[in-house]
Amino acid sequence: MALINVAAREIHCKIVYYGPGMGGKTTNLQYIHSQVPKDVKGDLLSIATETERTLFFDFLPLDLGKVRGFQTRFHLYTVPGQVLYERTRVAVLNGADGVVFVADSSKQKMQENVNSLRELAQNVTRQNKRFAEFPIVLQYNKRDLPAEVIASVQTMDHFLGVNRMNWPRIEAVATTGAGVFETLRAISRAVISKL
């Protein structure tokens, strides 16, 4: 849940980027970090293995400045995607206000997407939160993949149950930044609506 500090007049929100390994979560944060104004962003902190895979999490604090007198901060996290790190994902998800689910548009990755989303639902529920009410935005990343390997948006909608859940869904190419800020705006709005 968000933290509202009345005396210090501060609001903190935590947003977690979740999804299968190699889907583009870290790339999302790197792009955001490269684009937002200096006075807004803190350092991008990555705890990674030597081979650059996320080991624990990436962390990017964003300071939105004063909104109606409240200093507002968004903390963005990514989780490590590999199956091995399930418990680490639970740890990072702790206290999240909203989740961006980064799905990989490669046909081959459809089952991994589905498994990861299912795991997310489980982990949110375990934190005594109602999954149906929990702010979630889906990002279909890697829309630049060649036609023979990319899954259609309809196929992905079908597999991930988008229509049933009424989640916002955004197509993206995180490496070029396409859709990255649209995703961030969507999840921010969803989180704000629950404050």
Added chain:
Amino acid sequence: MDPQLTSIIVPTEELGQIEECLGRLVEDTGSDYALLLDKSGQVISSKGDGDRQDITALGALIAGVFASSREVAKLLRERDFRASFQQGVRENIFIALIEEQWILCIIFNKGTHIGLVKVLTKKATDELASVLERVRQQHKARDEVLGSSFRTSMEDTIDLLFRD
């Protein structure tokens, strides 16, 4: 609405009590720094010498470490690790959980004995637990705190800052 989804609001009076408690803990133990986090890693309050630039990252990392150790506890079928201690060459860190909700973290050096830190931290966590209870019990409407136009202003800010 789902109680887990609503915000935690820390009022002025309770924050004052928290700051006082942290200040006393730092002073009585001779520690360098005391830090209160919520379990998501957000810093609620901190006390100590100097202005730490890295405090936000510190909060995120400590909460991560603590959440991980709780998962370790589950795997070991240990009910919970209530506290953890990390020993460095210069600095030591003692971390204690408060009511599954907040994390109290004390950073101290060789000059301070861990035993003293443990005892006084226990006292402080009891005190903070009752403050937390009061925070929980207050059901101020969001709009009363934030003002009804907050959300609209917030959305404008988001649109302004989060764009290519």
